[in-house]
Amino acid sequence: MTTQHDLFDPIEVGDYTFPNRIIMAPLTRNRAGEGNVPTEMNVSYYQQRAGAGMIITEATQISPQGVGYPATPGIHSDEQVAGWKRVTDAVHEKNGHIFLQLWHVGRISHPSLQPDGQLPVAPSAIKPEGETFTYEGLQEFVEPRALEKDELAGIIADYVNAARKAMQAGFEGVEIHAANGYLLDQFLRDGSNQREDEYGGSVDNRMRLLREVVEAVCAVIGNRKVGVRISPENSFNDMYDSDAQNTFNAVTEMLNGFNPAYLHVLEGDMGSDKRELDYAHI
């Protein structure tokens, strides 16, 4: 038997009870200021939306390497923490609740956005089809550099550092962005992950980085303050998996083992009507 809930009934999410079931989806706005610091425009934008049961912020880079677009905010410098603190204070002043979405774009970047003009990084050196937004306008994606295995501990540490800083900035929790063709999703799906080490090949190997990130973040801020977003059949950012049902059945089972605050699933394909998977099993 299912229970009917009104949109305006409270809902329990992890450690919290939110006053209604309206959740604002994460939306990139490209409105950060100098140093990728949230500005007054971000403060009023989020405060205006504080009546939602919960806001998930726009994707926010965990490190200078994690950036992929102009004017997106970060959560790795003290100035960014101070900027986000103004946002969370403004949301809390209106009795709102807000989670920060943690982001590393992986190959969906461009050397002109990367520190010292370096190549974007990815599980494998596979160039996505298409063009990306840069400060000089649309430019073709480049072939990324495949991450060395010994660099992955540093990326996990960046997620942990960013999650700690998010809590310092006053967020209720974080959402780990493992959707939409960014770094963690690039590891999950075999179209972008052709590694031959223990981070590629089998589904278990491909989800190893996500598992390690979730485990490390949960250990530091508590599993009931951590959500995860996935997008099993979204082709956005040139993504593909040869058996998405099998991959994401395993991913959700693995995530369930952490008893996170929530799982955020983007169903179907953002760019088409395609929706073929059995989400009941995901």
Ligand SMILES: Cc1cc2nc3c(=O)[nH]c(=O)nc-3n(C[C@H](O)[C@H](O)[C@H](O)COP(=O)(O)O)c2cc1C
């Ligand atoms: C302008 C724009 C920015 C977006 N930014 C993000 C983002 O930062 N993080 C994210 O996970 N999804 C982002 N999305 C995806 C949305 O959260 C949402 O999933 C998508 O619009 C599809 O809507 P639906 O999930 O209700 O079908 C963005 C979408 C749009 C149109």
